[in-house]
Every structure is written in structure tokens, then in C-alpha cells.
Amino acid sequence: MRSPVQEYLESIVEQCGGTDGEVASYIPELADADPDGFALALATIDGHVYTVGDADLRYSIQSISKPFTYALALADQGFEAVDAKIDVEPSGDAFNEISLASDSGRPRNPMINAGAITAASLVAGDDGQHRFQRVLEWYGAFAGRELDVDDAIYDSEITTTHRNRAIAHMLREFEVLQGHPEDALAQYVRQCAISVDTRDLALMAATLANGGVQPVTGARVLETTSVERVLSVMATCGMYDSAGDWISAVGMPAKSGVSGGIIAVLPGQVGLAVYSPRLDKHGNSARGVQLCERMSRDMEMHLMHVGRSSNTAVRNRFPLSQVASRRRRPEADQAVLDEHADHSTVYELHGDLLFAGVEHVVRAVVDDSPELAIVDVRRVDDVADVARVTLRGLRAMLREAGSEAAIVDPEGVLRDPDAGSDQASPMFDDLDSAVRWCEDELLRRHGDGPTDEQTLVDDHPLLRDLSPEARSVLDAEMEQVTFTADEVVLDKGCDFAGVHVIVSGSAAATVEGPDGTRVHLVTMHPGTSFGELALGTEGIQETCIRAVTDLTLLRLSAESIERITDEQPRVALEMWRAMARDGYREADRTLRSGIVST
């Protein structure tokens, strides 16, 4: 099936087919470019690349190199050292203006040539050669492949670049550059001659859109704070003397190059690249600008147009009473829980936790002031530091109010700095275990504590309402069986093997997920039973049950059930009636958790 996104991109390329502008001629090798050469690439932050035109056509990166070298200078020297040499103010000047501060000679920003040559000189390395090698590898890390240099472009440019040579010497005069200015100049010109295609550029842009993590390789190339800095400078200075216009009309941090490329970044969403070598009077690709404006307008790709991220942070919020643990409680315990479980709350979080999202969470918790809380972060992708700190503050507030939050975080995304200490929150791998912990805690607070395991088994709903006669028949039929840790008790697909009540130890139920991985459903503890659901699925066991620890079970086998049904109708009637109730109870319990989570 064709993608409508692909279709859309093709249609706007067709509609924005302008042939305005001229191919750059001031570097002889650039003048040879096919004026009709064209490519568009859009890379998502999970690494899918849509392309139109010749996305594999190579050309020299030219000024699109500037933000990436600036990023490397920031990574190598830190903000303070770089800021001392290069300012971040828009110059309002054309790309080849010298734009140095009259007193210090400090270039106005790293997107003009003077700032870019200075940034190149700030890359760590003994000389221009070494520094260039680092630059080449660095760009490759953004593109996700090894890049190389177009020597013909370098040779052509290094001999004709009089203005940049003048700039380099002027920077040396002000001592903004150290060492021989030809060294920095050669390094800069070689960086401009690095050969890329439009797919590379889109992925380089998408790495910035993705907060510094390359979408395909998954490598963190750049720290978040440096990404923010680079994008800020691109937003205000990336498109030369039309920065205000660009940010109003297109609304994406961007950078253009004289060979005809443009990259644009929509943080958190996509990286874009366009190639068309005919340039407008500002030195930007004419068709590239036209396409970026069109896409921004059509696709609402404006930086200032963002989703309300806070709305989705709390995926669900419901009282503990709506999600009873699978542990079956004796009636007295259940009465305590019925009275108190409404005042404890489960919060399911979701997505990336930024400030607004975590504020939403905190406000919900503060409003509820729950006796106990469960914070389920299994669906959280990324946690900003502010979220981590705020959640820690929330924990302190909860404790001050006599409350406690149990955390469901099997992947450890919260990275609690107190983990391992007695300040740590109770942590669980699944919701049911957290619910069970909260219920036990409520029973300690409001009752005599959780009932012991033997009582839980004796009081199992399948057994507790039976007449003494029926009970003694079933007790006699039930056999004790044991399994060692990790052993499979019931495999998916096997025939109904009876009802199994856990006496000691724990077992886990798993299914196969859509992608073939094992999905953990629930951990079951003493007093819980399993196996009976197969009665509802034509006698076929639909989950795999495995012993987590050494496990002792009471089993009422399928054969026993059949025998009782055939031979002792009165007892069987009680047994089946108890199972009918148990089945509907399970259906109700599960439906209830379903209501709150759908």
C-alpha cells in the first residue's frame, strides 16, 4: 500500500517546481551542478526516511556544515569558552559579511563565515588535519554513515576563497584565531567540501530534532543542552539576513548552503532536507525555500505550533478499588479494602515527561491526596530531569502527609537517585504486584494485616461457599503438586488440566506479544488460582504459566472434575455453581480494570 505521506510529498514537489534563481558560480566546481538536480528527504525521529527525487545524489555540504562544527566546538570546549570567541546575535548581514564586533573582533554568530571559521578552530586537535578528522567523523555520526571529502571541490575552493582568507587573517589580527590562519582556513574549506546526499542531511537534521540521538543508530551524538543552543542559533541566524522572515513564515530552525541544500528541524518531530542548486538573492536555494514554506504551512510544522504535551502525561487515573489484585481476599479483608481502597489512587503515566506533563501529574496527586498512590511509568519514554526532581519532591510531600507511592517501573526509567537506600520508593515490575502491596498496606493500616497464606488457600472462592459435604469431597480430590523455579506448569495450547490453587511460591502468566516477544501479564501468589479460564476457551489453555520461585499447588484435576460431575451430581452442582460465580467475578474484575484503562 502506498503511503499518503509519500503521495503528499510528491504532490507538493510537483507544485513547487520553480526554476527561479541561479546556480552558484563563485566556486568554479559548484557552477557545474545540474540546475535541475532535485531531492527532498523527510526523516522522522524514529529513523524512517521519505524521499522524493534523487536522494542519493551527492554534493558538498558547504554552509550546512556550520551548525555541526559549532556543536563540536561546544562539545569540546564548553559553552563559556566558545561564547568568549563567538557571539549568538543575529547580524542581519549577508553570509559573507565579516560582521566582527568592532572592539573585540568577536564574530556576531557561528552561522556567518567568520564565526564558522572560528568554530572550526575551536575543535579539539593538534592541528587543522587532526581537527578535520574529528569533524569528518562527527558529521558521520549525525548522518549514520562514514562520509568523505570531494577533493575537486576543495581544490577549486581553496584557491579562490579570497574573502574567507581575508576573514581568517582579520580574525588572527584580533587574536580570535590562534596559530596560522591558513591552517584554520584549510580546515574550514575542507569541511565545506564534505560530500553528502539529501538523505544524509535529513538524518543529520533528524538527529537534532531527536534531542541529539541519531534516529537510526540510536547513538547519542550531542547533549540536549548543546542541541538547544545549536537550534536556537539556527533559528535566529541560520537563514542569513532573512532570519525574522524565516522564523515567522517557516518557523523551523534551519541552515542553507551555497551548493543548494537546506536543512530544517522541527524539534521532537522531523528533520527535513531539500536540494535544488538554483539560489535566490540571499544565497538560499530558491526552490528549497519555497518547499519549506509550503510544508510548514500545509503540515503545520511551525515551532510555535506544538501539541499540548501535558494532556497526555496522565494516561489514566483511577481508585485502587477499581483494580483489585488477583489475590483473592477473605471476606473480612475484602470488607476493609472495600471501605478504604477508594482513597488510594493509581496513576498511569505515558509519553515523555517534560515540565508541563509532570506538573499535571503532581497536580492530580495533590488534588487527590491519596492515602496510597501507585505511579505506573511503564509507558513513559523519556524523563526530563525536572520531572525526576519534581517526582522526588512529590514523594517527600506524600510522606509528610503519611502517604506512600508504589512505583511500577520494570525498565527503571525513573532512575531514582535514592534507589537502594531506605528512602527509595517501593518498586514493582507489574501493576498487580503494586496493587497487592497497597492492599497489604491498607490491611496493616486499617485491619489486622494481610491474612496468612494458608487461610487464603482455605478461603478460596471456589471452596469457601461449599457445603461441608461438597468441601470434603473436593478436599479429598485435590492433590498437592510442586514445581521448581522456572518450570513450565501449563503451556500455552495445552488441554484444560484443572484448577490450580497456589499454596506457596509464585507463578507468572505470559502471552506472546504481537511481535513474538513474551509479554508478562501477572505474577500470582498464594491464594490465587489459575487454569480455570481454559473452560471458557474450548478447553484450551491460552497463556503460559511458569513457576517464578519453587511452587506448591493444590490441583483439582480435569479428571477429578469430570468424575465428580458424573458420579456426584449434588456435589458437582455446587462445584459448577461456585465456578460460574468465580468466572463472572473474574469477568467483572477484569472488565472493571478494562473500564478504567480504556
Add this chain to the structure above:
Amino acid sequence: MRSPVQEYLESIVEQCGGTDGEVASYIPELADADPDGFALALATIDGHVYTVGDADLRYSIQSISKPFTYALALADQGFEAVDAKIDVEPSGDAFNEISLASDSGRPRNPMINAGAITAASLVAGDDGQHRFQRVLEWYGAFAGRELDVDDAIYDSEITTTHRNRAIAHMLREFEVLQGHPEDALAQYVRQCAISVDTRDLALMAATLANGGVQPVTGARVLETTSVERVLSVMATCGMYDSAGDWISAVGMPAKSGVSGGIIAVLPGQVGLAVYSPRLDKHGNSARGVQLCERMSRDMEMHLMHVGRSSNTAVRNRFPLSQVASRRRRPEADQAVLDEHADHSTVYELHGDLLFAGVEHVVRAVVDDSPELAIVDVRRVDDVADVARVTLRGLRAMLREAGSEAAIVDPEGVLRDPDAGSDQASPMFDDLDSAVRWCEDELLRRHGDGPTDEQTLVDDHPLLRDLSPEARSVLDAEMEQVTFTADEVVLDKGCDFAGVHVIVSGSAAATVEGPDGTRVHLVTMHPGTSFGELALGTEGIQETCIRAVTDLTLLRLSAESIERITDEQPRVALEMWRAMARDGYREADRTLRSGIVST
């Protein structure tokens, strides 16, 4: 319970307690401000306002008025007319520079005084008086309350504002201003004297953060495209001659005023306002700048630091086979569905649908190429136009491939332009109805079409496996009952009243949500039964069942069930065994939907 967000804000206010800077003195009335006056307010996009200090202290809005009047000019005249008079380029100049283009006299941007006076003159209205009234109401719509003017400030300013008077006359000279320049000047000075407190300013900023919708009143004050434009200009020109610095260090569109206020906007997250009248050399509140920098750093409130919105668009995605409809299918039909329902897919979407989110959805659908799709948008908040268009494109692609998408959209968020025509997608109010539609469609495609309603009733799982003897006993006990549309069949809390099989018409099950509203769970159709779940909940009905249309039921009453149990043990055994199977089947079915949606 105290909020850790409140706690945090108080702690940074304490830490950023600088007393640098001087209260503005060039307007006599401003010089009287208490230099230690202070307030901080943070408003979320759902209208919660955190405050520290004296958030009710009033002062004149001064230059913070500029973006709002510019917004009104855009709303009144359109972009083209406003752009012809006011450019959007950062000037790099101080606030009181004249900064007009040397040829046309066009002010560089609307955040300098020349641009702001021009913007004021572009508000619709017969004269300055009328225009001002509109301005006053306009600001009030952003603040969410009626505002008024501090006449003392106005009187003090209008007599001493020599530079602005010069600017106004210069603008008249260039014919950028029409009419008498004193008229526009008086209007502008009066606008600067509008009295606000810090809470007002935070809500005005939050209205911009919320895409133009006032968070408390819910009124749309400004169109999205104008919001983007205003924020773009604030980002590049809002902080006078330190725009590059500001956007790098703070990363939020912002505007300051000479009375000591600053607003800052984090789109999609929060509106911030700080008041502290001591100004730095740029004319910005010194403590305000310090606090904004600190909050941006600590709270990662940088514009370029955004969540990966695409990650959360597809909340869930699972085969149709995992969420069978509540309609019980005869075995032959079920066999067809078992074979084919794996190739149809349910997509649950979530949050705001921007480009990246909808691209994610589209890619998932294209990858799956499902035979039929269900797109559930019940949890979608806002749909960008690009999402609407792309989803429409997706529908065309699906149809080309012989597929179809059923939409679950009870609130109508997708606003399908084809609604009502034969191009419209099948639309449903709940997931179960959409699943039922897909199942029927699969049965038409791969079988003999959906089974007729009478067969569904005869083949109900509680009845179909019974021996002829038991079946005839139950048939005799079952009574036909009818209800009219909207009548309550079973009220929540009533005693177990038996098993009810729908013969014709439909019924809905609802529960009360956490906030007391009625939550629709499911619509049930012929062949479905209800009432039996109460057996699992101590005999108490936990949902309310109401007739949607006129309804005919077959009821096996609680009394009949008891009588059979007491008097005909063989039949009762079959009946209870069928119920046990049915209960576990329901539990399994619900658990399965639960697995995929949690």
C-alpha cells in the same frame, strides 16, 4: 497536601533574590513603584495558576502590551496589510530606537515603539477612542477578566513622552501612520497604562501557549496562525537588543515592560509572568531575567526541548482478533473470524495529532496493510489540519487496496469533510460497535454474511451446548419481556435478576465515572446477554442497563434459576456448567482486550 511545584517556585524565588538594577524613572509615576515589589505566576494551559509573592499587585502593562495589540492588528487587517506597514526582523536596537527602514519608513518590527504605535493604528475602529476600547476588551479576553486603565500613569506619560511623539510624527511623515499622529500616540500611551497584575499576565501568556484559547474561559481569542506569528516575533524581537542571547539562554518567546513585568511563553506547556521593577541596562526586569533563566535551565523549559510527540499518537495497535465483539457468534461464523480477524487491525490514537503523530499512524497502517482497520480517536484532543488531510489520504489509499477504516469518534473530533456523503467512513460511538461492523464485513467477505438474529439467540453459548432435555426445560422457563427506548432494564445496585438475552433492539451498559458522569461502556445487540455478571458480585448488579431502542428480551429469571437448581439437579448441573464456561469465556475475552489496552 502542599504541591512540590509550589515549593520549587518558592525556593527559586528565594535563591534569585537579587536587588540589582534601578526602577524606571523616565515616567514620573513609574518611579514611585516599590523597588521590592515582587510576584511570580505560572499558568498551565488548563488554567491552573501557581503564584509566589503579591500576584494581585497592579501595575501598568507598558510594553508587554505590544504583542497583544500586534495580534489584534493581525486579526483585524490580515497578515499582508500588517506586513506592508511593519517588518518582522530583529533590529538589534534598544527599545526606544526609531529603527525605521531608510526608504519606506517601515518599522523593523512590532516590538519596538515605532512598530507598536503603528500596530495600534492598525486596530479597526473609527478613531483612537474606539480603537482603544477594542484593545481594552481584547486584553481582557486574554486575561479572562475586565481590565481598566490607570489614569495617573496615562496622564504622567502622555505629557513626557517626547521620544514617542517624535516617532509618531516621523511615522506620519513617511505615511506609515494615517490621520493625526497624536490620535495614535494617545491610544498607544493609554494602552501602555492598562492596569494588570501578575496573574493576569501569566494567563495572557498561557493563552498564547495554549494556541490562542484562554485556559480558564475556554474562549478562542486568537487564531493559531496568528499565535505562531506573534510568538515568532516575540522570540526574535521581544527582549530588545539581547534577542540572540535570550533565545539561547532562556529559549522562550517573551516580552518585557518598563514597569518591571516579563511574560514568557512555552508553547503547549505554560505561560509565565514575573514582576520586579528594578531594570537592567537593556530595560528588562533584572530579577525577572534572572528567574526566567533559572526556570528555563532547571525546568527544561526551552523551546527547542520538546517531547517526542509522535511517540504517543498511537496509544495501542492490535489485531481485531484480540478484541472480539460482545456479539456471540455461532461456531461457523467464529471459525471464519478466527481465520481472518488477524489481518484487520485496531489503532487507538491519543493526544494532539500533529504531523509527526499522524505520520506515525499512517506508517503503522501502511506497514500493516490491514484488510479492515478501526481507528479509535476517542482519546484524541486536537487534530491539526495536516492530520485531517493525511487521514483522508490514508482512507483513499486503503480503499484503493480494497480495505476500509471504521472510525470510533463519538465527539466528532475528526470533522470529516465527507461526512454525510457516500465517501464518508463508517462512524461509531463505541469500539464494540465498530468491531461488530468489521466482523460482519469479514463474514460478508469470507462467509455467508452475518448470521440472522434469531439464530444468534438460539445459538447463545448458555443454551447451545445443553442436552435436548435441559434445553427444553430452559426454553420453557424463559419468558419474553419488552422495554421501550430509554427505559432502564436493570439499575445499578439491584439484585441479580437473571440472565437476559437480547432478541431484538439494542441496550447500553453504563457506569458512573469517577467524576459522577455516565460512562458508556458498550452497546449490546441481538444474541448478546446481560445480567449474569451479578452472579460474580455477590448478586448485585454493578452496571446500569438501559434500552437504546425498543427492546425484546428472553429472560431466565433468578427465580427460575433457583427453582431449576432446587428441583431438577441434572438440568441445573448442565446449566451451571454452561454458566461457568460462559463466565470464564467472558473473563478471558475481557482479559484479552485488557492485555492489549494496558
